[in-house]
Amino acid sequence: MAEHPLAGQVITLTSGGTGGHMFPAVALARALVRRGAKVLFFTDARAARYTDDVDGVETIILPAGGIAGKGIKGRIIGALRLGLGTMKARSLLKKAKPAVVIGFGGYASIPATLSAKWLGIPFAIHEQNAVLGRANRMVAGAAKRIATSFPTVTMIAADDEAKVIWTGNPIRHEVAALANTDYDVPTTDGPVRLLITGGSQGARVLSEILPAALVALPRDLRNRLVVTQQARAEDLDAVRKTYDGSGIDVTLASFIDDIPDRLRDCHLVIARSGASTVAELTAAGRPSILVPLPHAIDDHQRFNAQQVEDAGGAWLLPQDRFTVDVLSERLTKLLQNPSALTRAAKAAKSTGRPNAAERLADMVLDLLGLNPAGTPDLENINIKDAQKTRGDTL
Known part of the structure; x- marks a missing residue:
């Protein structure tokens, strides 16, 4: 069997x-x-548990601290920890000599991406939201590639646009498999299944x-509803009481x-518009009403929801109108x-990337000049190319 191009490579x-x-x-x-690669994973103490069961990955804990939204003392402590x-x-990194560094944002990613820049190690970044995060903004100018979860992302400098590729946001494989399923159109008199999370x-x-x-x-519609709702544990009794007798x-x-x-199985999802939620909805091709968290940093949840709404796959409903x-x-x-609902399901799927993890791995190969056969198109894709005819507005 031929050796894989990444065999022996440290990433x-x-x-x-x-x-x-x-x-x-x-x-x-x-x-x-x-x-075939060996992976060194640099993160902070909160995240070590995520890599515990991943063979072939060595996790290294770095001091790190946030700065945004903190007082003067907090900023000083955060800056010292980042230093x-x-x-x-x-x-x-000087000792390990990795072939490439890939950053995924968050303040704990800054030490390794900045060090890669100073050491001349090629690096790329991945942005999960439709707004380039603050940690990624700090290093985007020196990155070789900027991989995005959405067709367009705000806060990317004009000079960096040529480096942008739309890979999507990796999701769990059980949801990615839903890309191969058809949307189950609700009938006029059958059950209507809602998922609320x-x-x-x-x-x-x-x-x-x-x-x-x-x-x-209306009673005839209410009697057809099959609802699955996530709620905080402390809210469950009150929610249950509201539904009683309905x-x-x-x-x-x-x-x-x-x-x-x-x-x-659901016909409609009602949810916040965090990056992972939106990635799963679009990969699966399920229509949704998205209610962005109003106080998210840089209002990124609104931008996430707006991208899907613009493509016709969701309806954005701000919390002040909810x-x-x-x-x-x-x-x-x-x-x-x-x-x-059917048109929105189709439009949502058109913006999904169920193979995002493999596209990112192909990006790594491309950065190394290995260019594997069958690599998905890694060109930047504008949202106009992904848009479909908008479903009925609400």
């Missing part, structure tokens, strides 16, 4: 410690290990508004452990219009 990945940064980074680590982390990263921590506003809005739907078939949980199955009356009226119109 360094670096990421902040939150799940949004770590999940795509770990997905790339697995893809690179499958291709210490950068010194450690530079020393380790607020992300890993839930979303209180969804628990406060959605149950009342669903109970306010005739709605509802499953409530503080954590939904079978999201891929629920996503496969009221019982507005939502009930909109759901009544939408759930009685299967053709609008």
Whole structure:
């Protein structure tokens, strides 16, 4: 068997410690290990657990600290920790001599990407959101490639646009497999399945508004609803009380452990618009109403939702307009219009990248000049090329 081009190569990945940064980074680590590489993973103490079960990956903990949104003392402490982390990263990179460094954002990624820049090691960055994150902005000018999860991303300098490639955002393989499934169009008299999720921590506003809005739907529509709703543990009793006696078939949980199955079967998702959520919805090709977290850094959740809405795959509903009356009226119109849901499902899938991890691994090969046969097109793709005819507006 021919040796894989990455056999014997050392690749360094670096990421902040939150799940949004770590999940795509770990997905790339697995893809690179499958291709024969040895992976050094630089992160902070919060994230070590994400790589514990990944063979072929050595995790290195760096001092790191955030700066944005902190007081003077917090900024000083964060800057000192970043300085210490950068010194450690530079020393380790000089010793390991990786072929390339890939950064996934978050302040813990800055030491390794800055060190790669100073040491002359080629590096690339991956952005999960539709707004280039602050850590990635610091090093984007020196990066060889800027991989994005969305067709267009704001806050990228004009001089860097030629380096942008749309790889998508890696997702769990159970959801990626849904790209091969068809959308189950709701019938005019059959069940209508809704999936409501607020992300890993839930979303209180969804628990406060959605149950009342669903109970306010016309009786014939309400009696057809099959609802799966995630809610914070402390909100479950109040949510359950609102649904009681409504005739709605509802499953409530503080954590939904079978999201891929629920996503496969649902007709509409109502959710926040974090990067991972949007990546899964578009890969699976499921229509959604997206309610961006209003206080997200740089308002990135609104930009995420706007990208999918512009492509026709979702309806953006800002939280200040997310009221019982507005939502009930909109759901009544939408759930009685299967053709609008079908068009939105098709449009959502057109912007999805279920093979994002492999596309990122191909990017690494391309950076090394290995150019494997069958590499997906790594050109920058403008959103106009991905847009489909917009479904009915709400």
